[in-house]
Amino acid sequence: MSDNLPAVVHEICQAHGGDRTRLMDIVRAMQQKFGCVSGPAMELLAKELSIHRVEIESLVSFYSFLSTRPKGQVVIRLCNDVIDQMAGADEVARAFEEELGIKFGQTTPDGKISLEYTACIGMCDQVPAALVNDVVVTELSTDAARRIVRELRKHGDPTRLVTRHGDGCNGHELVRAMVMNNIRQRGSIIFTPTNRGEAIRKALAITPAEVIRAVKTARLRGRGGAGFPTGMKWEFTRAAGGEQRCVLCNADEGEPGTFKDRVLLTEMPDRVFAGMTIAGYAIGADEGILYLRGEYAYLRAYLEQILAKRRQDNLLGNNILGKRAFKFDLRIQMGAGAYICGEETALISSCEGLRGDPKNRPPFPAQKGYLGRPTVVNNVETLCCVTKILEEGPATFAEFGSQGSTGTKLLSISGDCRSRGVFEVPFGIKLSEVLKLAGGEDAIAVQVGGASGQMVAREEFNRTICYDDLATGGSLMVFGPERNVLEVADKFMAFFVEESCGYCTPCRVGNVLLKDRLERITAGCGEPADLEYLQELGTTVKTMSRCGLGQTSANPILTTLKNFRATYNALVKKRGDGRQPAFDLAAAVAEAETIIGRKSTHAHA
Amino acid sequence: MSSTIEFTINGKDITGRPGQTVLEAAQDAGVYIPRLCYMRGLAAFGACRVCTVLVNGRPQAACTQTVAPGMVVENNTEKMTAFRRNLIDMLFVEGNHFCMFCEKSGNCELQALAYRFGIAAPKYPYMFQPREVDMSHGDVFIDRNRCVLCGRCVRASRDVDGKHVFDFVGRGLHKRIAVNAEALLGDTELAVTDKAAEACPVGAIVKKRVGYAVPVGQRLYDHKPIGSEIESTAL
Numbered sequence: 001m002s003d004n005l006p007a008v009v010h011e012i013c014q015a016h017g018g019d020r021t022r023l024m025d026i027v028r029a030m031q032q033k034f035g036c037v038s039g040p041a042m043e044l045l046a047k048e049l050s051i052h053r054v055e056i057e058s059l060v061s062f063y064s065f066l067s068t069r070p071k072g073q074v075v076i077r078l079c080n081d082v083i084d085q086m087a088g089a090d091e092v093a094r095a096f097e098e099e100l101g102i103k104f105g106q107t108t109p110d111g112k113i114s115l116e117y118t119a120c121i122g123m124c125d126q127v128p129a130a131l132v133n134d135v136v137v138t139e140l141s142t143d144a145a146r147r148i149v150r151e152l153r154k155h156g157d158p159t160r161l162v163t164r165h166g167d168g169c170n171g172h173e174l175v176r177a178m179v180m181n182n183i184r185q186r187g188s189i190i191f192t193p194t195n196r197g198e199a200i201r202k203a204l205a206i207t208p209a210e211v212i213r214a215v216k217t218a219r220l221r222g223r224g225g226a227g228f229p230t231g232m233k234w235e236f237t238r239a240a241g242g243e244q245r246c247v248l249c250n251a252d253e254g255e256p257g258t259f260k261d262r263v264l265l266t267e268m269p270d271r272v273f274a275g276m277t278i279a280g281y282a283i284g285a286d287e288g289i290l291y292l293r294g295e296y297a298y299l300r301a302y303l304e305q306i307l308a309k310r311r312q313d314n315l316l317g318n319n320i321l322g323k324r325a326f327k328f329d330l331r332i333q334m335g336a337g338a339y340i341c342g343e344e345t346a347l348i349s350s351c352e353g354l355r356g357d358p359k360n361r362p363p364f365p366a367q368k369g370y371l372g373r374p375t376v377v378n379n380v381e382t383l384c385c386v387t388k389i390l391e392e393g394p395a396t397f398a399e400f401g402s403q404g405s406t407g408t409k410l411l412s413i414s415g416d417c418r419s420r421g422v423f424e425v426p427f428g429i430k431l432s433e434v435l436k437l438a439g440g441e442d443a444i445a446v447q448v449g450g451a452s453g454q455m456v457a458r459e460e461f462n463r464t465i466c467y468d469d470l471a472t473g474g475s476l477m478v479f480g481p482e483r484n485v486l487e488v489a490d491k492f493m494a495f496f497v498e499e500s501c502g503y504c505t506p507c508r509v510g511n512v513l514l515k516d517r518l519e520r521i522t523a524g525c526g527e528p529a530d531l532e533y534l535q536e537l538g539t540t541v542k543t544m545s546r547c548g549l550g551q552t553s554a555n556p557i558l559t560t561l562k563n564f565r566a567t568y569n570a571l572v573k574k575r576g577d578g579r580q581p582a583f584d585l586a587a588a589v590a591e592a593e594t595i596i597g598r599k600s601t602h603a604h605a
Numbered sequence: 606m607s608s609t610i611e612f613t614i615n616g617k618d619i620t621g622r623p624g625q626t627v628l629e630a631a632q633d634a635g636v637y638i639p640r641l642c643y644m645r646g647l648a649a650f651g652a653c654r655v656c657t658v659l660v661n662g663r664p665q666a667a668c669t670q671t672v673a674p675g676m677v678v679e680n681n682t683e684k685m686t687a688f689r690r691n692l693i694d695m696l697f698v699e700g701n702h703f704c705m706f707c708e709k710s711g712n713c714e715l716q717a718l719a720y721r722f723g724i725a726a727p728k729y730p731y732m733f734q735p736r737e738v739d740m741s742h743g744d745v746f747i748d749r750n751r752c753v754l755c756g757r758c759v760r761a762s763r764d765v766d767g768k769h770v771f772d773f774v775g776r777g778l779h780k781r782i783a784v785n786a787e788a789l790l791g792d793t794e795l796a797v798t799d800k801a802a803e804a805c806p807v808g809a810i811v812k813k814r815v816g817y818a819v820p821v822g823q824r825l826y827d828h829k830p831i832g833s834e835i836e837s838t839a840l
């Protein structure tokens with residue numbers, strides 16, 4: 001490693017063309033090399049890129065995987081998602097702390113190992129899980145945690161922690177991960193054999209307008225959560241003015257409990273890239289970006305190789321498959337630990353080398369997106385569907401599912417059930433049937449749609465998975481009879497407090513207030529008026545927030561207030577003494593008691 | 606395209622120009638939409654959310670939403686006013702605001718909004734977060750206890766002064782105003798004559814040696830609530 005900071009900064013900036021919009025890649029490279037982006041480094045970077053130091057600090061301080069202060073050569077990031085905690089992540093955490101002799105948020109005195117918590121890393125079907133630098137370790141036990149630390153002390157090489165490989169392409173020489181795919185049910189659309197190149201060939205044989213018409217005829221809607229009709233989105237983007245357009249594939253997959261995009265990228269990346277290429281042809285774009293969350297960095301080299309092969313085979317690049325004047329290529333943009341970057345305009349900001357702040361709308365990405373160009377943002381699964389639609393025709397696709405929700409949906413199922421993993425189901429399936437498939441019949445509650453979704457109670461298990469009823473990006477977290485739904489809601493609120501970008505008042509402040517009051521209730525110190533308070537505050541955050549994060553972050557509270565009212569009612573009580581339930585007289589006078597050196601008879605009466 | 610756009614706010618007919626925002630079209634017609642992070646002459650920001658209105662039933666920030674023909678806008682309804690009051694409350698408990706000895710008292714937009722909405726004390730518990738004060742600059746100081754993260758200084762310095770003295774660091778509740786230096790405002794190019802030095806709506810970025818110069822009774826909002834200067838121009 002070179003200690004010559006100015007030379008390294010120069011080299012890294014040059015490798016990215018001295019381009020300010022590539023700042024994410026540049027600071028990621030710095031972080032990797034030096035364990036931080038220090039003050040002197042920021043000064044040098046600013047000069048090299050002709051920007052201001054504070055712009056770099058602004059970006060670095062935004063992402064969890066970047067830092068201005070040095071971290072250990074190895075960073076252990078334990079996932080503290082609610083599903084991991086249910087599987088014993090807290091005990092694993094203690095084991096890490098004991099073996100390392102440090103607390104979370106600290107680095108060993110020799111500067112070798114840092115210990116941190118991180119939000120859902122997309123491994124809820126193999127919990128507890130952690131990242132050790134880019135290496136994923138799954139199904140951790142306290143013993144495994146201790147062994148990991150001992151080994152790292154010995155050789156300091158996270159890749160050597162992987163002693164067995166997962167199924168399918170997880171064993172590929174460029175992946176070498178212990179991650180499992182856990183594909184539990186294959187349906188008729190996604191998990192089907194594919195003929196590489198066929199979809200693109202068929203697309204290029206018709207006009208872009210006809211491709212869009214095919215996607216519309218299939219009535220494909222987005223699989224990323226919002227469910228916007230894909231064909232319509234493409235049409236708007238194509239119609240927008242300007243020379244250059246862009247296709248973004250959203251592989252940020254940050255919603256707690258989802259992991260199906262990870263499996264798609266592992267097992268059928270060609271289908272994802274084909275979908276992007278077809279989108280490019282349809283909207284008239286010649287560039288694309290796959291935004292890959294930092295947590296999935298272990299897939300990067302593998303995906304780069306697939307891209308290289310596609311270039312060789314003329315599936316990317318100029319005159320694709322001999323089609324004159326159609327060129328399209330794409331790059332991978334790595335994220336760096338920020339859930340908000342899954343929101344499409346924040347994702348665009350991040351690709352542009354900025355903080356992951358969402359942008360103001362209007363204008364919408366279809367009008368003005370990446371670098372001001374009309375841009376389509378689509379989820380990984382959506383693009384796989386596109387490929388299938390072109391392969392087999394829209395009619396075949398629309399045979400599956402229901403009128404408003406055609407095709408199949410991938411569900412990521414985790415929690416208290418016997419069979420965790422990815423299930424491809426037709427739209428319109430009942431939640432109770434899904435639970436039967438996964439062996440989760442005992443559930444008292446299912447969180448549908450991740451933290452931002454809704455907590456559904458037993459009485460409503462006959463509802464159906466589709467855009468008109470239980471719309472979801474595919475995260476299903478199952479909670480058995482021994483779970484406390486309010487504690488689960490509290491964990492979700494902690495997630496939103498951590499992940500709010502902080503741009504707007506209601507989300508930045510309101511979520512903290514919501515969490516505090518919920519905690520008061522779960523601690524048994526709530527009063528009936530607190531429920532009214534939560535409802536009103538939650539509605540304020542939902543109505544007044546600027547983007548989808550804040551517009552859904554109160555859902556854990558608002559949906560449990562609606563569906564689990566009795567649980568709240570059992571916890572809140574009026575006190576007979578006229579004091580607020582949260583007021584603890586003994587604690588309030590404790591300091592005064594130590595000063596005067598005697599106990600208050602009144603407070604301890 | 607016609608050069609005027611007709612729409613309504615709370616049933617009142619308003620005429621705007623193409624590309625104009627709801628907030629500015631309303632203002633030109635003498636209708637005040639409460640706001641905090643907005644400042645005429647700076648790019649719209651949409652951060653405080655105080656100007657949120659219902660546009661055809663859907664919440665939108667009036668400072669970023671452009672006008673469209675036939676748009677139905679709801680501004681001062683009971684419901685929207687309650688939401689706005691909650692946002693003002695949130696800003697009060699997030700920071701540490703001691704109006705009685707703040708240099709900006711009487712000229713502060715946050716305080717003035719609280720008065721306009723009839724807020725005597727916030728209903729949410731105070732967070733009492735430790736925030737940094739920076740007195741290093743000869744002519745201007747930063748008191749982050751009072752910062753509402755409106756970004757007016759950021760935009761003014763970047764877009765008007767051409768300096769980029771300020772920007773945001775951190776995310777969520779840890780979001781803060783930072784300066785273009787290792788740590789201190791005194792090490793930046795900020796000049797007291799900069800637009801950024803007078804863009805702050807509250808008492809977070811304050812010019813030195815002019816505090817309390819205006820006697821109580823003659824301050825900006827001592828007699829009329831904030832927004833009345835706009836409402837008095839209504840036809």
Ligand SMILES: Cc1cc2nc3c(=O)[nH]c(=O)nc-3n(C[C@H](O)[C@H](O)[C@H](O)COP(=O)(O)O)c2cc1C
Binds near residue numbers: 228344
């Ligand atoms: C806070 C937040 C996080 C999101 N995360 C993701 C994500 O990880 N992946 C995704 O595809 N969409 C995510 N979305 C939805 C995207 O904004 C966007 O709607 C989607 O990528 C569009 O693709 P689709 O139409 O193919 O579904 C998120 C939205 C919000 C508000």
Ligand code: SF4
Binds near residue numbers: 502504507508546551
């Ligand atoms: S709602 Fe939350 S995440 Fe979205 S812009 Fe506002 S603070 Fe940021």
